[in-house]
Amino acid sequence: MSLAGFEVEVEQVGRNGLETEEMTLNMGPQHPSTHGVLRFVVKADGEVMREAIPDVGYLHRSIEKIAEKVGYHGFMPYTDRVDYVAAMFCNQGWAMVCEKLAGIEVPKRGEYCRVIAAEFNRIASHLLSIGTMVLDIGAITPFFHAFREREKINDLLEELCGARLTYNYMRIGGVAWDLPPGFVEKASAFLDRFEPLIDEYNDLISLNKIYVGRCANVAVISAEDAINYNLVGPNLRASGVRYDVRRDEPYSVYPEIEFDVPVGTGEIGCVGDSFARYWVRIQEIRESIKILRQCFKQMPDGPVIAKVPRKFKPPAGDAYVRVESARGDMGWYAVSDGTEYPYRCKVRTGSFAAMSIIDKVSRGLMLADLVTVIASLDIVAPEVDR
């Protein structure tokens, strides 16, 4: 038997005189819980997985190559599609790498607008992540409760930039528009209402005995493994490594803002298990709320975008920037040859690294745990393939 790209040998295992064979399951690309088009070739012995080989590439759209053809300004809307769940960070990454190439200074208010938009997007992305995770474990209501709040964030972002998912809000040198009138009041009111709802959410699902039983001590990733496999963001922090680009290699206005970097502590379950990854995201939502409140308070007046020529021709050279996206350290690399078009663009994303560890952690787990592992690593399919 052969599945596209995989030669599958059927093993005959004789045990207690019984002829048993491993079952090869093809999970995806179309499967309800693969969060897009992911594919796993799972070898299972009954319900126990022996192997789960990820097969990437079903959502490859050559986004990096497109950059070479559409130019610096024109590429901005395409960056939204790199990670459509957290598009602001991709916007920010591309804007920052262009600014670094050309040495442009972004006005202070522009930076604050960026951080506000990005942190709202982080909350929205984490809500989607935890919502789909509980949905994969079979709880339906918390998903809708998470999405109800995410809708309100989408409303706010729509007011800010006219789009609900693919924002295209940032520009090289700043942001496209200043905050609309009344935005700060509306956003603060939302945060005041939203913050206590996190407790409700925890009571409803996070601390539910069945839920904790499904996630705690499952798919444990040690700090060493997490570093070796290049995990980033909440996945890395859940393993106990306190690394956050916003704090360790600060960019934008993050040095002026106080916030904590939550890590997995193992209060429930152990450090680095599925529950720790989930719990870090819940705590990061609280930190994002803290950051947003400070931004509203500290925001100066002034322009939001620097003067950038319409024909943007950065000097020849290359630049690499890091952005702490909702899925962790997102690297943007661009090479300029002095023309209007970038010579090369490369994006480094967290989901791709997270895909590679799935096979290691899922060996010996039950079939039902594979969906928990995928969800807890917060893999977004377009970000894997770009």
Add this chain to the structure above:
Amino acid sequence: MQEFLDGLIAQGYLAAVPAEIVYALGIVVAAAIVIFGFVLVVAGVTTFIERRVWARIQSRVGPNRVGPQGTLQWLADGIKLLMKEDLIPAAADPRLFKLAPYVVTMGFVAAFVVVPFSGALVVADLNVGILYLTAVTSLVVVGILMAGWASNNKWSLIGGIRAAAQIISYEIPAALSIFPIVLIAGTLSMQGIIRQQGWFPTDWFVFHSPFTFMAFFILFTALLAEGNRTPFDLPEAESELVAGFVTEYTGSRYLFFFLVEWGNLYIISAVLVTLYLGGWQVPPITDHPVLRNLLQFLTFFLKSYLGVVIAMWIRATLPRIRVDQLMTTCWKYLVPLAFFNFLGTAVWVVIWPQGSRVVEYLMTALGFGVLAYFFHRVAFHLRRSRAELLLSPFA
């Protein structure tokens, strides 16, 4: 029924046909009326009500387009499914594939024979009523296993095997929680069990002793598992097994599985209400036979529908457990506890053959205390989350 047919024959109708065939046809017609008039309607309406109940819990609106307030949504869904193309996968075993939905439906519909809707409204008050019910509902698992195997799809197969393991395991705590009632009532007949109880909660078997009180919850859990309801919906776990054993089914065959799942909910509650919650017992306020039966029917129906709504509530709230946890829950906790209850009840029946009034009142007080605490917690959470309540069902 037989008198009615005898009357018809005496009046000269159907004289050309042998009497046995008339009786047989009469039973078929009666069964058809029961199935189409009650069973399918209950199962169908339950799908609509479940969607609306979920919608309220999940701050959504729910279906409200087809018919007034969307009440005809279930009919539209059913007709849509009947119109769909009936696909049989090329690699499937066509005979078993076609047979499976019938087996499942048979197991489900046959259970209605002994459901006591009122003192008189019951198809057959078998003297082995509850035993018959547990036996025929086990037919469902044969159908599910058949469906999982015949589909020739690995996800279906896993779903079918999971269902078989789950339903067979949970039959044991379920049966062990039915026995205490049989011990107390001294009969297997559904009507007999209800007649031993009274309309007032202290006379219900759930408050008979601490053991029956525990057995009630064990039975509810075990029956939820047998009915493949969350948190035990592993055989059709959407996020894991696509749709489990129904993955390859379409159209009307899918409709049958769908109906059985929602119809089974009603059977589950009917069993609980019959055994533990006083069945159709009503206060003696009227002697009129029709009126009394109507009242009894309404009481029974509302009590069992409350159980259905609670199962919906549980489904909307709880996540799904894993296969190994499912088995642990059953064999390590439910089975020993159920055994303990069974033995405890046996001792109890020997010591107090008529039951102890004091304990019954205490247990009733405890039961209502638990209920009051539950509502207190609900109110607390509502206040804290500052939820905007939408109490009107029509919105």
